[in-house]
Structures are given as structure tokens and as C-alpha cells.
Amino acid sequence: MKIVDVVITPIAFRDPPLLNSTGVHEPLVLRCVVQLVLENGIVGLGECPGGAAETSRLVRAAQVVKGMDVFATTAARQAVHRALGGAAVRVEERDSAWAPLEVAALDAQGKLVGRPVCDLLGGAVRAAVPFSGYLFYKWAEHPALDGHPAQSDAWGPALDPDGVVVQARRLIDGYGFGSLKLKGGVFPPEEEIAAIRALARAFPGLPLRIDPNAAWTVATSQRVARELTGVLEYLEDPAPGLDGMAQVARSTSIPLATNMVVSNLTHLSPAVAQDAVQVLLLDHHLWGGLRRSRDLALLCQAFGIGLSMHSNSHLGISLAAMVHLAASVPELAYACDTHYPWNAADDVVRPGVLRFVDGAVPVPTGPGLGVELDEVVLTELHQAYLDAGRERRDDTGYMRRVVPDYDATLPRW
Ligand code: GKR
Ligand code: MG
Numbered sequence: 531m532k533i534v535d536v537v538i539t540p541i542a543f544r545d546p547p548l549l550n551s552t553g554v555h556e557p558l559v560l561r562c563v564v565q566l567v568l569e570n571g572i573v574g575l576g577e578c579p580g581g582a583a584e585t586s587r588l589v590r591a592a593q594v595v596k597g598m599d600v601f602a603t604t605a606a607r608q609a610v611h612r613a614l615g616g617a618a619v620r621v622e623e624r625d626s627a628w629a630p631l632e633v634a635a636l637d638a639q640g641k642l643v644g645r646p647v648c649d650l651l652g653g654a655v656r657a658a659v660p661f662s663g664y665l666f667y668k669w670a671e672h673p674a675l676d677g678h679p680a681q682s683d684a685w686g687p688a689l690d691p692d693g694v695v696v697q698a699r700r701l702i703d704g705y706g707f708g709s710l711k712l713k714g715g716v717f718p719p720e721e722e723i724a725a726i727r728a729l730a731r732a733f734p735g736l737p738l739r740i741d742p743n744a745a746w747t748v749a750t751s752q753r754v755a756r757e758l759t760g761v762l763e764y765l766e767d768p769a770p771g772l773d774g775m776a777q778v779a780r781s782t783s784i785p786l787a788t789n790m791v792v793s794n795l796t797h798l799s800p801a802v803a804q805d806a807v808q809v810l811l812l813d814h815h816l817w818g819g820l821r822r823s824r825d826l827a828l829l830c831q832a833f834g835i836g837l838s839m840h841s842n843s844h845l846g847i848s849l850a851a852m853v854h855l856a857a858s859v860p861e862l863a864y865a866c867d868t869h870y871p872w873n874a875a876d877d878v879v880r881p882g883v884l885r886f887v888d889g890a891v892p893v894p895t896g897p898g899l900g901v902e903l904d905e906v907v908l909t910e911l912h913q914a915y916l917d918a919g920r921e922r923r924d925d926t927g928y929m930r931r932v933v934p935d936y937d938a939t940l941p942r943w
Contacts, residue, residue, distance in 0.1 A: 531600050531642060535567040536592035536631070540580050541911035542918045543876035545843055546683045547673075548666035551715025551745040552938050553925030557672045557681060558918050559843040562588055563878060563908060566634035568600055574638030575903055576630030577847035577878075578815050582921040584626065587614055591627040600635050600642070607632065607818065621794045625818030632819030633851045633899070640898030647851070647899055651824055651858035658890035659856040662739070662865040663707035664841065664872075665697055665729075667716045673932050690721070691728035698729055701871060707889040709737035709763065709865045715745030719754050719943050730761050737865070741766035744790060747941045748777045755782035763864070764809050764838075767791070770941055776804035785809050789816075789840040795826075802833045809864065811840035812855070815848070820855045827859045839866035846870075846879035849891065850899040853884075857893040865889070878911060880904050 542558040549555075562585055564576035578584065591610040598606050610628045636647045648654040670687035674680040688697045698710055710729060714722045722740060729738055744767050746754065751768035755778065758765070766787040769778050779786045785808035792801050792810055794817075801807050810830050814823040827837055839856060849870050856862050870884075877884075879901040883894050894900025926938040 532569045533566055533595055533598055533600050533635070534569045536596060536634075537565040537567065538585065538588055538592055539563045539565070539908060539912050540585050540915045541878065541908065542580075542915040542920070543845065543873055543911050546685055546872055547669040547671065548713070548872065549668060549716045550666070550713050550925060551743040551940060551942065553927070553929030553936065554669070554932075555843070555925060556920075556923070556928045558914065558920065559873065560915065560918075560920060560923060561843075561845065562630065563847065563903070564588070564592070564630045564634045565903070566595075566600070566631065566638055568638055568642070572638050572641045573903075574600070574634035574636070574641065575847045575899060575901070576632075576634035576637070577845060577851070578626065578630035579842060579923075580915070581923060587623060587627040588630065590614060591631060595631055600638050603632055603635050603819075603821070606635070621796075622816055625794070625822070626816055629815050629817070629819045632821065633814070633847075636820060637898035644897050646893070646895055646897065647820065647854040648857045648893055651820055651854065654857035654893050655860045656857055656893070658887065658892045659853045660708060660865040660890040661705075661868045661886070662709040662711050662737070663698060663701035663705065663889070664867055664869055665694055665701070665710055665712045666872075667694070667713070668697075675931060691725040694725040695728050695732045698733065702733070705871060705886040705889055707865075709739070709889075711739040711741060711766070711867060713743075714740045715742030715940075715942070719746060719750055723754060723757050726758055726761060737763035739764050739766055739787070741787075743767055744770035744940050745942045747943065748774050750941070750943050751778040752781045755784050759784055766811070772797070772800055772804060772806050776806035779804075779806050779808070785836065787811060787838060789813060798829065798833070802835070807835065809836040809838050811838045811867065812859070812862070813840040814851060814855055815842070816840075820851060823855055824859055827861045831861045836864065837862045838864035841867035841869050843869045843873055845873060846877045846884050846901055847899065847903075849884055850879070850894055850901045853891045853893055854899065876907070876911065878904055878907050
């Protein structure tokens with residue numbers, strides 16, 4: 531069954547002022563929606579990070595899959611890699627352009643054969659996929675800039691341990707999350723340690739993680755690890771670089787997790803050789819789609835590396851894809867990350883299918899991804915993208931508009 535068209539729609543959706551080690555989230559997230567059209571009219575959906583460079587790669591990738599068989603995904607990936615410059619271009623860039631096309635192809639395949647995507651990945655080994663509540667330090671509002679008034683949101687501020695606990699309670703009450711991850715690297719480590727301790731007191735027994743995105747030196751990471759031994763489920767990307775992570779790993783019993791130092795296959799062997807990471811965060815957007823992520827899970831199993839799942843600001847097409855992937859990977863033993871609660875109000879898929887029950891998303895059972903595109907919302911979000919006139923995510927640039935001397939150099943502490 532031939533792919534006759536691929537429609538790429540850049541979109542922008544609202545995001546609260548969430549803080550991280552490089553700055554603060556801008557008021558709008560840039561993303562792309564892919565609609566892959568088959569000759570019989572079936573449409574497969576995909577979603578991926580947006581921005582000018584990402585969209586231009588995706589457009590070039592889409593050109594080469596037109597006319598190919600929707601089941602020929604291996605050949606299509608190779609064609610996309612060649613079209614994007616082959617080995618001269620970073621594999622992450624090639625695979626990121628291919629990933630939403632693969633997801634859309636699998637959605638279309640599932641609709642053709644009347645089976646959910648997880649069945650095309652070998653079948654679901656769990657009926658629902660557990661997620662962890664993703665906590666962020668955040669400002670109360672986006673500041674007034676460029677003649678636009680300040681924009682507050684229903685979440686309120688979270689700038690100290692009490693604020694983090696309030697946010698956690700709200701996420702747990704609303705979604706039932708059974709574990710929590712704090713995005714750190716924002717305040718001095720002592721304050722973030724205090725926030726983790728406050729969470730441990732408020733929610734005894736709940737697995738906790740912190741991810742400062744390489745904001746700490748090796749020595750600081752070792753100190754934080756000593757203080758939080760017995761409190762953390764895992765410690766994510768405390769220090770920059772593989773050598774830094776390996777040094778930290780040698781000095782702590784807390785498993786180290788990463789989505790930063792292992793982001794393509796060539797990173798795996800050195801990470802294993804140094805025993806630098808004990809948990810890898812899968813991300814089909816980065817690793818070239820659902821099938822390659824599932825294959826990566828097998829490799830990790832071979833090397834005794836545990837699996838969790840990474841997230842970036844996203845909507846329901848990505849959430850559905852993440853759920854189908856996680857459902858089909860037996861080795862995935864940790865609750866997955868998701869930004870969805872922060873962005874769900876602008877979802878581009880029709881409500882009803884994706885829901886959280888006790889912190890887990892039941893695997894959609896309809897054909898393909900099992901979700902339906904809301905064309906009206908898509909048009910609105912596309913207009914928002916055009917009106918925004920932005921080209922890329924720039925957490926640091928946005929922060930500097932508010933804090934002009936903000937220094938984004940890492941490690942910071
Ligand atoms: O949304 O600010 C954020 C996160 O920091 C995100 O960009 C990271 O990619 O969640 C991510 C992570 O686990 O490193
Ligand atoms: Mg991370």
C-alpha cells in the first residue's frame with residue numbers, strides 16, 4: 531500500500547514557565563504533526579519536536595518516503611538517512627526526522643490491518659503504562675514582555691520545597707501518579723535536596739528521582755548522592771559527560787539514569803565499558819521510532835541496563851506512541867516520564883482515549899495509535915505557530931530577557 535502524501539503541520543501550544551538548568555520554558559512549545567496519507571485514503575499520525583531546522587529536515591525526509599510502501603519502513607529509514615546527508619549528518623538528526631514518519635507509518639499499518647500499534651511491536655505485555663509525575667520549579671506567571679501582559683496559570687508558583695510538595699500533591703490527586711521526578715539544576719543543590727526530602731516526608735514510600743541535567747560537578751553529584759542514598763529511586767544526569775557520569779557511578783549505590791550521555795548507538799559500548807549508566811531513558815523521537823527503541827531495549831537487557839522513558843513537552847499523538855512502545859517492552863521496569871499534564875489543555879487529539887487511571891495510561895485498543903486528530907485544534911495551533919514567528923526552542927534566551935546576566939554555563943554547582 532503506497533504512501534501518496536505526507537502533510538507536515540508546524541504547531542505551537544501553550545506551556546507554563548517551567549524552569550530547568552538552561553533557563554525557562556517559553557510561553558509556546560514548537561512541535562510538528564505529521565499526516566501520512568495512503569493511496570486508499572487512510573491517514574497515519576506522527577508528532578515530533580518542531581522549529582525551523584527540525585521542520586526543514588522533516589520536509590526533506592517526507593519527500594523521499596512518498597511513493598514507498600507503508601510497510602517498507604526499513605528501506606524508508608535508509609532512504610531518509612541518505613536524503614539527509616548520510617554519515618555526514620549526526621545520526622540523532624537523521625533519526626529524529628525519521629521517527630515521526632515511522633510512527634505515522636505504523637499508525638497507518640495498524641489502521642489497515644485493524645490492530646493497535648503495540649500489536650505491530652509484538653503485542654502488549656501490560657494493559658496500562660505507568661507514568662511518573664514530572665515536577666518542575668516554576669514561576670507563577672510568564673512575565674509581561676513585548677507589550678503582552680503577564681500570563682498566569684492554574685498551577686501557581688513552585689520555587690521552594692513547600693511549592694514543590696503542593697505541585698506534587700496536585701499531580702497525584704489529578705492523575706494518581708505512583709512516583710515523582712523533580713527537574714533540578716535550577717537552585718543550589720542544598721535547596722533541591724531539601725525539596726526531595728520534603729517529598730519523601732509528604733509521600734512516604736513513593737519512588738523519587740531528580741534530574742539536574744548536568745548542572746553539578748562530579749564532586750557535587752557525589753555529595754548529593756551521599757545525602758540522598760536510600761531516598762532516590764535513581765539519579766538522572768547529575769554531571770556532564772560520560773567520564774563524569776562514570777566517576778559518580780563508581781562512588782554511589784544509587785542507579786544513574788541518562789537521556790543525555792547515551793543518545794545514539796555509538797554511545798552504548800563506552801557507557802557499558804565504564805559502567806557509567808544503570809538506567810537508559812528510551813525516547814522514540816530521538817532514537818528513530820518505535821521499532822528501533824524496542825530493539826534498543828533488548829540491547830540494554832543484554833548489558834544489564836534498566837529502562838525508563840524520556841519526555842519533552844508533547845501532545846497526545848506522542849503520548850499514544852509512547853504508550854504503545856512502553857506496553858510492548860517487557861524490560862521497561864520504571865514508570866515513564868511525561869510532560870503531558872503541563873500541555874494537555876491544548877491537545878490536538880480528540881479527548882476520551884488517553885486518560886490516566888492510577889498514574890497509568892490504559893493502552894489504546896483501537897486500530898493504529900487509537901487516537902483521532904482534531905482538525906479544528908490543529909488549525910488553531912498552526913495559526914499560533916505562524917503568529918509566534920519563532921524558529922527554535924530557546925530556554926536560555928527567554929530567561930535572559932528576564933534575568934539579563936543569567937549564566938547558562940554547566941556544571942553550575
Ligand atoms: O522540559 O525542561 C524540560 C526538560 O528539561 C526536558 O527538556 C529534558 O529533555 O525532560 C528532559 C530530561 O529528562 O532531561
Ligand atoms: Mg533527563
